[in-house]
Amino acid sequence: MALLWRSGEPGEVRPGPKPGLSVDVIVDAAITVADEEGMAALSMRKVGERLGRTGMALYTYVPSKGELVDLMYDRALAELPAEYDASAGWRPAVTSWAEHMLAFFLRHPWVLQVSQARPVLGPNEFAMLEGMVAILHGTGLRPRRLRGVVALLFDFVRGAAQTIADSRLAPSATGVSDEEWWLARSSLLEEVAPGFAGRFPMVTWVESEDDDRGEDEPYFEHRVGETFAVGLMVLLDGIEAAVKTG
Amino acid sequence: MALLWRSGEPGEVRPGPKPGLSVDVIVDAAITVADEEGMAALSMRKVGERLGRTGMALYTYVPSKGELVDLMYDRALAELPAEYDASAGWRPAVTSWAEHMLAFFLRHPWVLQVSQARPVLGPNEFAMLEGMVAILHGTGLRPRRLRGVVALLFDFVRGAAQTIADSRLAPSATGVSDEEWWLARSSLLEEVAPGFAGRFPMVTWVESEDDDRGEDEPYFEHRVGETFAVGLMVLLDGIEAAVKTG
DNA sequence: CTGATATCCTTATGCCGTAAAGAGTTGTCC
DNA sequence: GGACAACTCTTTACGGCATAAGGATATCAG
DSSP, X not given: OHHHHOOSOOOOOOSSSOOSOXXXXXXXXXXXXXXXXXXXXXXXXXXXXXXXXXXXXXXXXXXXXXXXXXXXXXXXXXXXXXXOOOTTOHHHHHHHHHHHHHHHHHHOGGGHHHHTTSOOXXXXXXXXXXXXXXXXXXXXXXXXXXXXXXXHHHHHHHHHHHHHHHHHHHHHHHTSXXXXXXXXXXXXXXXXXXXXXXXXXXXXXXXXXXXXXXXXXOOHHHHHHHHHHHHHHHHHHHHHHXXXXX | OHHHHOOSOOOOOOSSSOOSOOHHHHHHHHHHHHHHHOGGGOOHHHHHHHTTSOGGGGGGTOSOHHHHHHHHHHHHHTTSOSOOOOTTOHHHHHHHHHHHHHHHHHHSGGGHHHHTTSOOOOXXXXXXXXXXXXXXXXXXXXXXXXXXXXXXXXXXXXXXXXXXXXXXXXXXXXXXXXXXXXXXXXXXXHHHSTTHHHHOHHHHXXXXXXXXXXXXXXXXXXXXXXHHHHHHHHHHXXXXXXXXXX
16 A cells, blocks of 8 residues: 555665666556456556566566556546536536546546455545545535435446446447447347336336437437436435535 | 246256256355355356366356356345335335345345446346336336436445445455454554645545544444445435425 | 267366566675 | 675466366267
8 A cells, every 4th residue: 555655756776777667657557458458358467568578577566466456546546636616516516526537437447346346545536535525515514424425426426437338338248239239128138038028017117218208319328328417416406405404 | 148037947858967957056056155255266166166066067057157147146136125115105115125235235245246347137137126116116206317316226325335345354354353444544544644634634524523423433334334324315315306306 | 779969077278466586787885 | 896685577387267179978869
């Protein structure tokens, strides 16, 4: 964990060859690999190769793959804004926070496989938290209530990001196009599970489009984005109720 | 996916030795392994050994480890209630759903590493959804709104479960006791990150206990459970607002 | 019995993280 | 300058993983 919080080390002069790498370039290379090929394809050897070294060379700078992943996570979080404009009230600020967060997760889907695995406790994770607690501080919510709200917000955004990221991977994995996949989903289910609609009437109903939507544009990315927007609205209303109760 | 929905196969008589195993006993054994040793320790070989076979023997019944994990997930979900008593209104019913769900995740922490990885679309997953949509159907919420609420609920409970599961693993991994770990967290941070409190004042504030709590009982399990309860309350209030708006 | 089909095993391939040992480089101290 | 220690990076190796390939054996229909 010391690596997470290291600042610019003094760089005392020491014997031995000049380091050809650094923790920073290793973390950057690892993030590139994860962005391009996904977390499953991330290996020490592959990161080493990208830097013109063997996989083992990385162990001079980083004690293990696990620590490298922690570093990747915290470094990636650095691209998030540190502050949000709450001058128009907490609602738009929280909305902005959630949207930045969602976009971040979609830019680095591999983060979704890190953030839920354990508390990493790096500086940029705290900076992100700091940003959103700062927004909500003005509401007058006491710490205990506020912790609940923070957890709720974070879990919701992460879950929504996960769903969207999945919806992007699923079709390419099966070879069908995006729209086809989601159009096929229901018929596929009826085929493999005869009587699906009768067995799960509520699910069938809730998955149906709303009355005010045309039948011609049922593609999933929009649908899932809509679900995010609705969930966020409901969540904000819940916070509002908590704020009013004091 | 056909395996997920297979009912009792007709069992047509066919040449070859009698099957010594079945998909069911394999899935059960795999769940036992995952419950006892965690998802990371789950391997085909280990499941095979538990059944007195080699790892390769499983491939007669199950096409890949990935499919086995999908089957594990859907089978585990079967232990959840199919219906909830909504006679006292949707609020207690949803609360009950959330508590069952949370307990389920904590009973099988490995599920947390499956459920967010991709849509599995097994029968018991739909049964679980059916149960909670049935609760909310009575609120009069339209499908679009309801989808947002469902996603919100599910993501929240899963995220909360993840946090609690982490808090149980973290100390044992580092070798310190549970209370020590969480007591040490702040001082550890001040040590490794001098000026933490000044750098992240809001985080420091929000992590402080509420005024009406004694200093003598700061252990984390309670704290995290509290956060779950608060989050759920906020969430329910949000749903209530959505219901009133119609 | 024959031939087809099934279960299950052994073996092998190519990944993975990382331990161990050593080659080569660069500094400090005498 | 020479010795030594510290350092980077490589090679090799170990034990694990999922799973492809091939073979031994058991069980059916004919």
